[in-house]
Amino acid sequence: MSASSLPPHRIHIKRGRPVSVTSGASDFLRANDKIAALLPAIQRNLALQRDCEAVLSSLFELCEVMQLADGQLVLAASNAAIATKLKQQCPNLQLKLQQRGWQINAIRIKVQVKRVIEKPLPVKQLAIPETAIQALSNLEKNIEKTAQNADLRAALIRLLSRHRQSGSEK
Incomplete structure (x- = not known):
């Protein structure tokens, strides 16, 4: 059976959106030790992302978990206004995450401005009888x-x- 004929595996990346990964890619990840060592950290960050979204649903749509190391959670915010709002919610977020079993002693926020690609405005299509x-x-x-x-x-x-x-x- 070839890799292209195998059914795709579904994994969730960022905000629970399913992404297809072919069996060949999964085999590659298992075969490459350096990349395979990253999988547990990625899975942990994805689980932490889901828990953060559950606690701060509407606010966390514009944020991402960057890293969790030595009890310090680093979050990325898309702009300074979101970072400020997120900073106000940090004590609540930390408490809720600790209640969910995460060992988090501090939360740090980084502003990560992403390049925005503007969509062209749609052309008005007005039909006059x-x-x-x-x-x-x-x-x-x-x-x-x-x-x-x-x-x-x-x-x-x-x-x-x-x-x-x-x-x-x-």
Whole structure:
């Protein structure tokens, strides 16, 4: 049986999102001693991440467990405002984690600014019924041609021309 035909194993990484790992990758991790030695630490950090999320659900969405060493928990916050809010919750978090069996004597917070990739704004797709277009066209033709109505006429002309352009592209 080849590695590609084996069913993928499911592991949870960061905030409980399932990620597929093929059997070949699992075999590689088991075979490589240096990487395999990291697996218990990763599993521990993931369990600690889940417990932190359970204690501070809405606030912890923007945070991550970085490290737990010598009883000191290091958390990463996405910005200074989140770090400040998290710092206020540290005594409560520490107490709740200790009640869950974690040996945590101190909590340290680091601000880890991540590069934000802005999503392009969606293009508005407004569908105006044909009867409305006809009514606007009649209004533009029949409106008095005065200085007071000049801006309204110009807006109607732009609206109708845009609609005609988008209508011809369909």
